Amino acid sequence: MTLKEMKSLNLKRNERMDVDYIKGILQPTPTCAIWDKIWNFQAKSDDLLISTYPKAGTTWTQEIVDMIQNDGNIEKCKRAPTHLRFPFIEWRISSKDCGLDQANAMPSPRTLKTHLPIQLLPPSFLEKGCKIIYVARNAKDNLVSYYHFQKMNAALPDPGTWKEYFEDFLDGKVCWGSWYDHVKGWWDAKDKYPILYLFYEDMKKHPKCEIRKIMEFMGKNLDEDVLDKIMHHTSFDIMKKNPMANYTTISEEIMDQSVSPFMRKGAVGDWKNHFTVAQNERFDEDYKKKMMNTSLTFCSNL
Ligand code: A3P
Numbered sequence: 001m002t003l004k005e006m007k008s009l010n011l012k013r014n015e016r017m018d019v020d021y022i023k024g025i026l027q028p029t030p031t032c033a034i035w036d037k038i039w040n041f042q043a044k045s046d047d048l049l050i051s052t053y054p055k056a057g058t059t060w061t062q063e064i065v066d067m068i069q070n071d072g073n074i075e076k077c078k079r080a081p082t083h084l085r086f087p088f089i090e091w092r093i094s095s096k097d098c099g100l101d102q103a104n105a106m107p108s109p110r111t112l113k114t115h116l117p118i119q120l121l122p123p124s125f126l127e128k129g130c131k132i133i134y135v136a137r138n139a140k141d142n143l144v145s146y147y148h149f150q151k152m153n154a155a156l157p158d159p160g161t162w163k164e165y166f167e168d169f170l171d172g173k174v175c176w177g178s179w180y181d182h183v184k185g186w187w188d189a190k191d192k193y194p195i196l197y198l199f200y201e202d203m204k205k206h207p208k209c210e211i212r213k214i215m216e217f218m219g220k221n222l223d224e225d226v227l228d229k230i231m232h233h234t235s236f237d238i239m240k241k242n243p244m245a246n247y248t249t250i251s252e253e254i255m256d257q258s259v260s261p262f263m264r265k266g267a268v269g270d271w272k273n274h275f276t277v278a279q280n281e282r283f284d285e286d287y288k289k290k291m292m293n294t295s296l297t298f299c300s301n302l
Contacts, residue, residue, distance in 0.1 A: 016158050017093070025120060025177040028155065030092040038090050038100060041122040046109040048218065049125055049132045050086065053182045054115050054175070055145035056137035057200040059262075061214075062086050063234045063245050065111055065133070068215050072226035074233055078242070081249040088113040089122070093155050093254075115176045118185040126193055133214060134190070136183045137200035138298040139287065140271035143169045143179070145264065147274075150174075152259040166279055170286055180290040187296045201268050201299050207231050236266035268302045 020032040031038065043049075050065060052058040059082055066085060070076040079085070087103035089112055103112055114121065125132065137145075146169065150159035156175055159165040165174075172178025190197045196217040203210045208231050215222055222230075232238060239245045240263035247255055247262040255262060275283065 015154070017155050019157055019175060023120060025117060026173065026175045027090070028093070028175065030094070031090050034092060034098075034100065039120075039122055041089055041100060041103070041124060043112075043122065043124040043128050043130050044108055044110070045128045045130065047125070047128070047130045048109065048111045049114060049130055050111065050135070051114050051116070051121075051132055051186065052135045053137070053142060053179050055142055055149055057135045057203060058113060058115075059245060059247075060200075060203065060234060060236075060239065060266075061133060061135050061198070062111070062113065063239060064211055064214055064230060065218070067230040067233055068211070068218055068220055068222065069111070071222060072229045072233075074229075077233070078244045081244050082247070083250070086111050086113045088115075090114060090116055117177055117182045118189050126189075129194060131217065132193065132195045133198065133217065134186045134195055135198045135200060135203075136186070136296075136298070138268070138300040139179050139183075140275065140283065140300050141200075141268060144271050144274050146174065148260040148264055149262075152256050152262075154254050154256070162274065166283075170283070180287075184291075184294045184296060187294060199298070201302065204266075204268050205302060207235070236263065239263060240266075269300065271300065 018029045019026045020029050021027070022032055022035050027035075048065065050058060050061050052061070062082055062085070063077065066077045067074075077085075084102075087106060087110070088099040089103055091097075091099040099113075103110060143166070147159050147162060147165045150156045150165070160168070168174055169179065172181065176182065186195065187197060189195060196213065198210060198213070208227055211227055211230055211234075215227070240261070243249060248257060252258075
């Protein structure tokens with residue numbers, strides 16, 4: 001989006017997108033404006049959906065999936081930037097930049113992206129039995145990553161200070177809502193629907209094993225050397241340098257990578273560089289309460 005287009009949206013440099021609630025979940029206002037259309041989106045049975053809470057490893061998973069779909073052909077995966085290869089169904093910052101329109105115009109088989117919590121997912125995905133890959137990341141690193149992302153991304157609200165953002169995240173007062181409800185909601189759905197539930201930390205620890213899981217879920221069968229190639233091409237260092245995967249094609253007025261690069265650290269445990277001792281204690285106590293009613297567990301250190 002150009003600065004002129006941002007101005008026509010009342011989104012000037014240093015200004016941020018407004019947000020509103022959809023059934024209790026914060027969303028940028030352009031998404032709220034077409035919510036009925038999003039809710040009524042018609043998925044097709046051969047759609048593959050990549051679902052995540054923001055900053056849980058979406059882009060990484062998208063690159064892995066594309067490499068698997070294209071049998072490890074790097075040039076094919078460089079055909080377009082991530083956001084054009086994978087329509088982000090609820091994303092809309094202007095009439096020209098609308099995930100829903102992009103998805104509707106795309107030939108099948110489509111691979112789509114969402115950050116919606118399960119209760120806001122357009123029902124047709126589950127009705128049509130679409131395969132869904134869900135990736136979850138431990139809350140502490142997810143929080144840190146989201147904070148830096150909101151600082152650099154004018155299409156989301158200004159995160160305020162680290163101290164303020166920390167409280168907003170715990171309260172679920174961030175776009176796409178509570179991390180806790182999101183990961184638990186999708187966890188509960190995974191046994192009822194074709195959902196592959198993955199963890200960012202496992203992908204860091206055993207990338208090849210997780211890539212193989214994704215491949216099998218997609219019904220593909222690739223040789224070991226292709227899997228090795230996929231692992232290399234989707235490593236953090238390679239993706240950071242890949243303009244088709246690092247969001248550097250997005251204008252600086254929207255994503256200012258000098259504030260924080262999209263490919264920031266790609267690590268497990270970076271939260272230790274941000275949390276104070278008091279914040280960590282408060283976080284752990286609150287976490288226990290919010291996560292006591294689930295069998296879902298995370299690791300925040302490798
Ligand atoms: P950090 O901010 O902690 O570095 P999403 O794609 O869901 O927006 O998630 C972005 C986060 O995933 C960022 O985390 C980014 O660096 C990280 N990431 C992207 N590609 C990665 C890769 N290949 N390996 C590890 N982390 C990756």
